[in-house]
Amino acid sequence: MNTIKGLIIKDLLQLKSYRKTLLVYILIFILISITQDSVVGVGSMLILMLTFGFGMFSMASFNYDEQASCDAYLLTLPVTRKEIVKAKYLFVIFSTLIGAIVGMLISFIAMFVMSKQIPNLYSFFEMALGSILGIGIMESIQIPCIYKLGAEKGRIQIFVIGAFFLLLCSGFLFLQEKLNVHFSWQPIITFLHQALPVILIIAICLVYFISYKIASKIYLKKEF
């Protein structure tokens, strides 16, 4: 565990030059949010964007590692390949979680200032979980791709996957319209609303776990 702590500290320290950028990013989104009319919209946007910002901040550590060909060096230290992957996932997950918590705090304050009422904490929690799942899916696709193809090609890969999903959704909607089939989302929405936090937490854990297993498999076989 101590080794993993060392690796996480390394990631955190190498991103310190990024701190100012992150701070500017947070400020920009606070400014954009408070100009919005909808109070609920401000909350959702702040949580989503700050979760995204912190998540991407942690993903930048892959670029720094690649720039210095760091992985080959790390493997000369008393560190196993599994520990390297585990440390990376913990770093990314904690950063994303911190992003969601910071987002919740800032949006809580912003909404309180704007509406002069104490906002509904439960909806904040739901919004944060939803954001973590969304960003978590992105990260979970991206990390194994980076391990397989490198940080540069891995980034291109995420755009390709994004475009593929977009095409898939458009295709589904197109077919629905052409075939004149009416698909009702209502039962799904009702179900999700009843059990949302539990489902979201399970989904988040599952997404990261599957991604970690795939990334570990790739990294164990990787040659430097």
Next chain:
Amino acid sequence: MENILEIKGVQKKYNNFELKNCNIKLPKGMILGLIGENGAGKTTTIKAILNLISIDQGEVCLFGHSLQENEKNCKEEIGVVLDDHFLSPYLTPTDIHKTMEHIYKNWDQTLYFQYLEKFQLPKTQPIKEYSSGMKMKLKIAVALSHHPKLLILDEPTSGLDPIARNEILDIFQDFIQNEEHAIFVSSHITSDLEHIADYITFIHQGEIVFTKTRDDLLDKYGIVKCLEKDFKKIVKQDYIKYRKNRYGYEILIADKKQFKKKYDIQVIDKPTIEEIMVLYVKGEK
């Protein structure tokens, strides 16, 4: 003598290169220099030792244990300097300390900062602002600060000026004063190895050509310089390789004394490791 490192029949095949049946032994208290031209297989050998690549065949033993079975413990006892790989250039030496103190069980903070002071490396300056010599010294300081028994160094002096090279070679000489220590160093700067190495292993096109003591190579080997009429008198078995140049022939021989007894040729030069390497690679038989 107990071997600190043993490479037994290691093979690794790539599409355009193959490391063939690599066997190397490094006893305690010794420095072994691995020499060879670029692309000969030096770095592949080091990567195989460190388990950075999966080998097709063979075994690497460190401190008497198989590396595959005991990787983490073995790596606690080694310090590694790789030419192209290190930590992020945005880290400072102090950041590196904060990382390494959690990674190595024997990390010695006092020793590390002593090395930084000795090498005049600013503690809070990012690595990206360091010169090549400073970067190499920092890599060496990190490699030495957990009291390793074995140093594995890949081209530690390449790209450095003579003064920095000299300082670094002195560090290695200090390290090897402890007889429990050993150094495995790959370099194509053969003059450096002439100063420090006890054994020289020459690798060519993925194959170990020889492992000899430095003294054997420099004292017993010779380069005969002669004209064609003299060259024709020499039996093929009595030389290793020859090269024809505009002044005559350069012939690499393995035993100067024997050669002098057999042939009436007096001009036999003491070779440098570089000359031996060049004749092996470029020479004919």
